[in-house]
Amino acid sequence: MAATARRAEVCAARILSEGQTMKIGFIGLGNVGGKLSGSLLRNGKDLAVHDLDADLVGKFVGQGARDGGSPADLMQSCDAVITCLPSPAASDAVMQDMLPHVTDGKIWMEMSTTDEAEVKRLGALVMERGGAAVDCPVSGGCHRADTGNISIFAGCDRATFDRILPLLTTMGRRVLHTGDLGSASVLKVLTNFLATANLITCAEALTVAKGAGMDLGVAYEAMAMSSGTSFVHETESQVILNGSRDISFTMDLVAKDIGLFQDVADRAGVPLEMNPLMIKIFQDGIARYGPRELSPNIIRRLEDATGLDVRAPGFPAEMVDDEPEEPGYEVVVKR
Numbered sequence: 001m002a003a004t005a006r007r008a009e010v011c012a013a014r015i016l017s018e019g020q021t022m023k024i025g026f027i028g029l030g031n032v033g034g035k036l037s038g039s040l041l042r043n044g045k046d047l048a049v050h051d052l053d054a055d056l057v058g059k060f061v062g063q064g065a066r067d068g069g070s071p072a073d074l075m076q077s078c079d080a081v082i083t084c085l086p087s088p089a090a091s092d093a094v095m096q097d098m099l100p101h102v103t104d105g106k107i108w109m110e111m112s113t114t115d116e117a118e119v120k121r122l123g124a125l126v127m128e129r130g131g132a133a134v135d136c137p138v139s140g141g142c143h144r145a146d147t148g149n150i151s152i153f154a155g156c157d158r159a160t161f162d163r164i165l166p167l168l169t170t171m172g173r174r175v176l177h178t179g180d181l182g183s184a185s186v187l188k189v190l191t192n193f194l195a196t197a198n199l200i201t202c203a204e205a206l207t208v209a210k211g212a213g214m215d216l217g218v219a220y221e222a223m224a225m226s227s228g229t230s231f232v233h234e235t236e237s238q239v240i241l242n243g244s245r246d247i248s249f250t251m252d253l254v255a256k257d258i259g260l261f262q263d264v265a266d267r268a269g270v271p272l273e274m275n276p277l278m279i280k281i282f283q284d285g286i287a288r289y290g291p292r293e294l295s296p297n298i299i300r301r302l303e304d305a306t307g308l309d310v311r312a313p314g315f316p317a318e319m320v321d322d323e324p325e326e327p328g329y330e331v332v333v334k335r
Contacts, residue, residue, distance in 0.1 A: 022046065024167065025074030025081040027094055028112070029056040031248045032138065033084030035145035036111065036171045039325075041065055043148075043170045048074055071097040080107040080164065087256065088118045095122050104130035107164060113137050113189065113253075115260050116182040117267075123181045132160040133181055137188035138172060141235055142248040143319040149173040149326070155184035169328030176331045186264055192257040196278055198232035199254075203299035206237060206310050216241055216312035235319050236296050240310065244317035245296040252291035254298075255282045 022045070026037040029051040041047050041063055048068035049060045061067050068074040074081050075098040085091050091112055098108070108126045110119050114135070123133030134156040144150040152172035154161055161177050168175045178184045202223075209219035220241060223233055236247050258278055265272045285298045303310055 022079040022167065023048070023077065025050070025068050025078035026084070027051070027068070027071055027074065027081065028084035028086075028090075029053070029060065030084070030086070031142055032145055033111070035142060036084060036138065036150075037065075037082075038146070039148040039171045040167070045167070045170065048078060050074055071095075072101055074098070075101040075106060079105070080109055080167065082109040082111055082167075084111040086112070086253070088112075088114045092118070092122065095125070099125055099129070102126050102129040102131040106131040107160065108133045109164060109167075110135045110185075111137055113192065113257055113260070114185055116185045116189075116264060119185050120182045132156065132163075134160060134164060135181060135184045136164075136168060137184055139188065139191050140231075141319060143235075143321045144173075145171075147321040147323065147325050148328070149321055149323055152176070152328075153178045153184035153187050155179055155181050157181075165330060169330075171328075173326060173328045174331050175328055176333075185260075189257055189261040189264060192254075193261040193275060193278075195232050196254055196258050196282075197274060198230045199236055199296065200278060200281060200298065202230075202233050202237045203240065203296075203302060203310075206240060207299065207302040207306065207308060210308045210310050211306060216310065217314060220312070220315075238315045239318060240296045240299055241312045242315040242317050243311040245294045245299075246318050247294065247296055248318075249295045250291065251282055251286050251289070251293045251295050251298065254295045255279065255286060255291075258282065 024040060024045055025048050026033065027050045029037060029049060034056065037047065037049060048066040049057055050068040050071060051057050057067055071094045081098060083091055083094055085094065091110060091114055108131060119135045126133045134154055136152055136154040138145060138150045138152050140150040148171060150172045151174045152168050153176050154168060155178045165175065178187055205223065206216065206219065210216060220237060223229055239246055258275055262275055262279065285301060289297060289300060299310055
């Protein structure tokens with residue numbers, strides 16, 4: 001027993017050491033990627049970055065990162081390359097640049113919200129060349145990504161998960177090994193479906209409260225202390241009531257995510273009822289207000305229809321994570 005425990009300690013120490021010395025490439029420095037890569041940089045990781053926006057790259061270089069040059073350069077020079085991009089098409093374009101430079105031991109970490117089938121397809125190409133592939137999307141809001149307190153799902157074989165766990169626990173607080181490649185992407189769009197349903201119902205509830213003559217501050221607190229509360233209510237309802245509607249997420253991204261969830265359901269042969277309606281609601285919102293409109297402004301459809309102004313004093317314009325940054329950990333599934 002003592003020898004087994006000692007071997008486990010040695011293995012854990014080796015994994016931790018490897019995570020600390022890895023050369024990491026990060027592609028995509030937008031709303032989410034900029035915050036995740038910021039956590040790596042803030043915690044002393046060896047980081048090179050790439051983005052189509054040269055100003056974003058320059059900002060990170062000024063903080064101590066290296067300019068990665070191109071996706072191909074990053075795959076050549078780094079042990080692990082992380083992508084955090086707005087669409088499956090963007091990830092595919094980057095992968096075509098990186099793929100010739102994948103060799104034994106290289107790791108591709110896909111942190112974008114993407115399609116299960118697509119990440120499996122690209123991952124297979126990486127593994128054919130001797131590399132490893134992980135889909136590891138995040139959940140919990142940009143404000144928690146900024147502090148390293150966001151949650152991360154990771155789909156890959158266990159050996160690869162152990163290699164990258166020190167990186168994941170630097171970027172996130174709670175890390176869940178979800179199974180094989182692709183499993184994390186399924187769970188990510190599933191949870192984004194739930195968040196979108198929450199957003200639509202919160203918008204409807206707050207608009208009805210306003211129409212019924214309720215004090216919106218009181219209505220917010222009643223919802224927050226009730227069985228109807230949710231993470232979305234406790235974050236997005238606040239910026240809705242403030243009027244900023246700024247949760248650093250846009251309608252086109254919501255439409256992409258619930259579209260990907262619909263694809264999963266269709267492949268599984270599950271006849272959904274709510275999600276097709278939600279897709280129509282956001283398609284209408286995009287038609288009215290534009291694809292880059294902030295997603296909580298889906299409530300404008302109801303404000304426009306009723307003439308009501310669903311705002312109240314005392315709520316923040318944006319969410320700030322008030323929890324201190326703490327080391328992350330693996331969430332162990334209870335069976």
